Amino acid sequence: MQYVSSSVTVSSGPGADPPEVAGSGDRLLAMMRRRSSEDPITHIERVPARAGITTDWPGWVPAELRAALGRRGVEAPWKHQAEAAELAFSGRHVVIATGTASGKSMAYLLPALATLLADPRATVLYLAPTKALAADQARALAELELEGIRPACYDGDTPRAERDWIRRHSRFVLTNPDMLHHGILPGNAQWTAFLRRLSFVIVDECHTYRGVFGSHVAHVLRRLRRQCERYARPARVPSQPSGPHRRTGPVFVLASATSGDPAATAERLTGHPVAAVTEDTSPRGGVTFALWEPPLLPPDTDNPADLTPTRRSALRETADLLADSITAGVRTLAFVRSRRGAEVVATSARRSLDEAVPGLGRRVAAYRGGYLPEERRALERALLDGELLGLASTNALELGVDLVGLDAVLICGYPGTRASLWQQAGRAGRSGQEALAVLVARDDPLDTYLVHHPEALFGRPVEATVLDPGNPYVLGPQLACAAAEAPLTPADLELFGPGARAAVDELVAAGALRARPTGWYWRDPRRPEVDLRGQDGAPVCVVEAATGRLLGTVDGGSAHFLVHPGAVHLHQGVSYVVDSLDLADGCALVHPAEPDWSTHARDVTSLTVLAVRSYTDAGPVGMFLGEVDVTSQVVSYQRRRIATGEVIDTRPLDLPARELRTMAVWFTVSPQALAAAGVEPAEVPGALHAAEHAAIGLLPLVATCDRWDIGGLSTAVHPDTGAPTVFVYDGHPGGAGFAERAYAVAAQWLRATREAISACGCEAGCPSCVQSPKCGNGNNPLAKNDAVRVLDVVLANLPPEPSPPA
Known part of the structure; x- marks a missing residue:
């Protein structure tokens, strides 16, 4: 989105004077920021209003x-x-x-x-x-x-x-x-x-x-x-x-x-x-766009040994801002990155509103995938009719549903791309009215980097959309579907691209297709089972055990993490605990409960290098792009106190391992170069682990991906490389183009990663720099300062742009 905009960088801290407020967006923002003695706003971008340009109807319009x-x-x-x-x-x-x-x-x-x-x-x-x-x-x-x-x-x-x-x-x-x-x-x-x-x-x-x-x-x-x-x-x-x-x-x-x-x-x-x-000639109301960093929480006096600084949860901050907006009569949409997060924000906002004005909590709801059709339709009608003043939604409402009359949008965590950021922000301010958009930073490396580097968000072109129809893990199954619809002919193969003939030959060799003089025929009486969204397995139904009522679904790929036995599952503000998960039948049985703890699944991962597609030899540093096999298994889950985040215990799980063949980018560093940079051998695992976490967190800055689309692994000596190695891989079979993009701009990506770590004010590492919410090892070991030294070695030897993939 090409905006001509002005910006204001705001000094944070008690006593900072807010900028002069001019429009309704500014007035709402001024009200929001009064809730904290420490000013949470790091930057304000002002997008001016724009007049539209009309033209005559084409002559052929009846x-x-x-x-x-x-x-x-x-x-x-x-x-x-x-x-x-x-x-x-x-x-x-x-x-x-x-x-x-x-x-x-x-x-x-x-x-x-x-x-x-x-x-x-x-x-x-x-x-x-x-x-x-x-x-x-x-x-x-x-x-x-x-x-x-x-x-x-x-x-x-x-x-x-x-x-x-x-x-x-x-x-x-x-x-x-x-x-x-x-x-x-x-x-x-x-x-x-x-x-x-x-x-x-x-x-x-x-x-x-x-x-x-x-x-x-x-x-x-x-x-x-x-x-x-x-x-x-x-x-x-x-x-x-x-x-x-x-x-x-x-x-x-x-x-x-x-x-x-x-x-x-x-x-x-x-x-x-x-x-x-591409030239947008429509009118647009002015937008006030604020970057909001939740304040640091006070030290834990009950645990003085833990000096890790922690910020207030972005979910809690968004819920409070949503409640503030609704109390002021402002129609507001809060975008939350996960289904669980949308439920948490809506529930917290409802509770706050009911405490302030009994019954006002009914004006807020959650909206996400996995709801039954009648629930989704009812929520859409309530929002359009004005019955609801606020909604906490996943990106299901990012797209062009006409939400007339919204005044403000809260974005809980960077959505992964600048395109999505502007798309979500644009939900407010229709019909030319002034609007407010607020990006509430999560406590992770990318969000922290962005709220302190607004130039990475504003005044830059949005990303290109990445897709690869030639991905063999996509092409083969799609050709099978096409053959099941009608026999394939040589003329058809040209339509599906240059890899189609090789994919057809593999299907014939596997016995899925039969070659005849008139073409290739699907042999199985059943249709191929192909999931367009790259999800692992069919959806899992979430069923209330006592009544048999279907609450909703979760996708098969997420079931191990979201509805494992013992997991806490939220649905429309009601809390349930999972009794059992039957993957074969695709069913999770739950019972209603309101525990004072949340659950967090933990997994273990191993990786094997299958082939190197391209590499850059940079002396003590090597940068690689290639095909890998990743095996992962959810092995346990933690129970954590909701109020404090304290880990109550870790409980084992017995779930099957899953395998993924995909693309990865990885770099190696010689032990001698690390020693020369001052990284002691005992600190190498923690240094690489910290660098891996931060690199995963910053990859969405240069590639059109989400940190949950990618995974990583680091090791002091990997058996396939024989050296200290950090891997980052696509979380989809065959890859999704993210690793290729990371390889192409490796120096830019890792430089931003290094800056994000070094600029963080913590001593030993925190969620804003090197801790990861998806770490299967509980963020241990981590060596923040040594991670900077590792990246210094890599950047000192890596050319500005590695060789393009072969």
């Missing part, structure tokens, strides 16, 4: 559509909307990449609805990454009241009785990539008429399709193109009434938040050349 939009208050399109719509209507594949609330939906609705109104047989398919967004778009379409369009949502929540009607009669189907993959494409024979007449495919919020998920979606779209070509008929473009305009399939129109190189990303996603529209 009067009926202009009138319907006029009834909704749309008198004329913004310039960027008309530009993207013109490209799409002319048959060009196009991506519109502009800011939040810039009206991207108009850019794809104009050509799509104009075509549906002109051609009674034409159809449109809309894809959203979340059900909530598709449902919101369906509501907006229905309100236009255009005859014959018949928009309908077709997803996992759609009743069976309605599905057949939608297949037969809806001309504007709204769904998600998961349903396209699991339901529509496997049953393509039932969708023959719809696919034959498909004119446009709308891919909304396409910047969310990154990593393994994005790579899978890229092939789902290629499978869709393949089925459309099978059923193709000449399609008439309304702008050319003199004769049919032949094309090989539907026009793709993609909408994205502002991102780096959106055209290249859209081309990797669709397999088509794509034009990009």
Whole structure:
């Protein structure tokens, strides 16, 4: 998002004078900061208001559509909307990449609805990454009241009785990539008429399709193109009434938040050349954007031996700010990174509000994945109707659901990319009003670095979306799905990319496909089981043991950590303890309880190097990129007091190990170089461990990933390298492009890591620099100062840019 903004760096500490307040965002911020004697704000960025630029309606927009939009208050399109719509209507594949609330939906609705109104047989398919967004778009379409369009949502929540009607009669189907993959494409024979007449495919919020998920979606779209070509008929473009305009399939129109190189990303996603529209000409209200670092907690007088400084929890700080906002009548959305975190923030805010004004806590709720469909819909209605004043949500509401009238957004922890940061901040301030956004830093290396280095967030272009359709762990399963839908032919392989033939040969060798003169045939009577989101296993149902009531689900990959026996599970503010976890049946049985402790799973990891793809020889330092095997097992969990964080005990678990073949970046340092830098042999494990934690924490600064997308391992002597080594690996089969990015900018990444450690004011290491919330070894051993020495050696020998991957 290219903003012209001014900034104010705020001195922290008692007695610091707040800057002069000008708008409503500033007034709310001034109220928030009064809660602490130590000013928590490290920086304020002011984004000025911006006027919009309108243009005339394209000549091909029918009067009926202009009138319907006029009834909704749309008198004329913004310039960027008309530009993207013109490209799409002319048959060009196009991506519109502009800011939040810039009206991207108009850019794809104009050509799509104009075509549906002109051609009674034409159809449109809309894809959203979340059900909530598709449902919101369906509501907006229905309100236009255009005859014959018949928009309908077709997803996992759609009743069976309605599905057949939608297949037969809806001309504007709204769904998600998961349903396209699991339901529509496997049953393509039932969708023959719809696919034959498909004119446009709308891919909304396409910047969310990154990593393994994005790579899978890229092939789902290629499978869709393949089925459309099978059923193709000449399609008439309304702008050319003199004769049919032949094309090989539907026009793709993609909408994205502002991102780096959106055209290249859209081309990797669709397999088509794509034009990009990036100039945002919509109006925008001013935004006050504050960076907020929770204060340090007072020393633990009961444990004087523990001198590790600890900051107030970002979750608790966000909950208090959310309660303050609601008390002031400010409609506020708090983004929280985890499902559990969203529940904790909502519960804490409700408790605080009820203590201040009995009954006010009802105006706050949590929103996250794993809820039952009826719960999600009820929460969406309550927020839109104003019944709820505050919501603590995972990124499920980051996307374009129209949350009219929000005044403030709280962001609990850096969301991983600048694109997501601005997307979340943009949820507030619609209709041109002033808005407030606050990034509340977690106590970890990246968040601490960012709140003290605002130049890393503001005035910089957002990241490019990373996806790799050539990932063999994605390509092979997707080709199996395509073959199950219809036999593969040599012509099909070109659609799936240069690695398709090798992947097909592997499937034949494995007995999954049978080669015949007419193509390659799927041999198994059952369909391939492929999870688009790279999750390990089917979802696990969370069931209340006493009643049999289904509370929700957790994904299979997280079940070992979230619903292991003894785990505390939160659902809509109610606390449960897990009695048992049956992985074979995909069921966790729980009972309601309110213990005064929380649970934290611990795992052990081993790693084997399989192949080196590229390396840089830097004397005593080596930087490598390659393929690795990672074996991990959750072996125990800690119980910690909620009030103090004190560890009560550690209890063993008996869960199966899991294996992951993926990509990693790693560096080695010779023992002699470490000794020369003053790192004693006994301190090498702690130094490498601390450097590993900080490097994982800072990788999202240079790659479009989340620290939970990646893992790491460090050792004083690794058997495959024979030297002190630090590994950082992608947490998805086959890799997700993060390790490659880290290798390409290794010097920049590790320099920021070194700075984050050295700038921290703690003595021995803390969550702000080298401690990790996901460490399976309980953050032991760690040697903060020696980690700086290790990174000094690496940076002194490493060239500015390693060799590119071979």
